[in-house]
Amino acid sequence: MKRPLLFLDVDGPLNPYAAKPERRPDGYTTLRVPLDSGAHQEDSGLSLRRRPLRVWLNPEHGPSLLGLGFELCWATTWMDDANRWIAPVLRLPELPFVDFGEVLLQERPDGVHWKTGPLVDYANGRPFVWVDDEQSELDQAYVTAHHRRSGLLHHVNPRVGLREDDFRTLADFARSLGTPRTTG
Numbered sequence: 001m002k003r004p005l006l007f008l009d010v011d012g013p014l015n016p017y018a019a020k021p022e023r024r025p026d027g028y029t030t031l032r033v034p035l036d037s038g039a040h041q042e043d044s045g046l047s048l049r050r051r052p053l054r055v056w057l058n059p060e061h062g063p064s065l066l067g068l069g070f071e072l073c074w075a076t077t078w079m080d081d082a083n084r085w086i087a088p089v090l091r092l093p094e095l096p097f098v099d100f101g102e103v104l105l106q107e108r109p110d111g112v113h114w115k116t117g118p119l120v121d122y123a124n125g126r127p128f129v130w131v132d133d134e135q136s137e138l139d140q141a142y143v144t145a146h147h148r149r150s151g152l153l154h155h156v157n158p159r160v161g162l163r164e165d166d167f168r169t170l171a172d173f174a175r176s177l178g179t180p181r182t183t184g
């Protein structure tokens, strides 16, 4: 049986871009991504600045995520650039990613997030959790209507990023699906 999917956003859950800029949170390291790298950027306003994109990442998050029992999958505007820039800092292997293609950053008239439809399509009936800082009730309604298996939308505050209680929630969800943890 395939493991459930964990759709992983970068800016917000992994990179607490909305934290106070003058103080890097404990445990985080700074990655500077040159603007000419071609890396896609979240709608956090950072793309408007004429200096390297600063990303805060916590190297402990990779092993913690890998140990939850999910199949990890990037669900971010970084798309495949997440494998180049983010994965090495987090000690993650190269991961599959959702290719948003034409709908990348395209707002929908019905208010459903532009990621939601592609994620449900990608899951194709597999249970999943979606870790992001931008879901709303409209997205939950969309998932409930279009996805016949468990689909948990787990919201993370972009001021703080992933924390212990988030990992506990994710582990509990994996357990509720009967997924054995792969480590620890």
Ligand SMILES: [Mg+2]
Residues within 6 Å of the ligand: 009, 010, 011, 012, 013, 042, 132, 133, 134
């Ligand atoms: Mg985000």
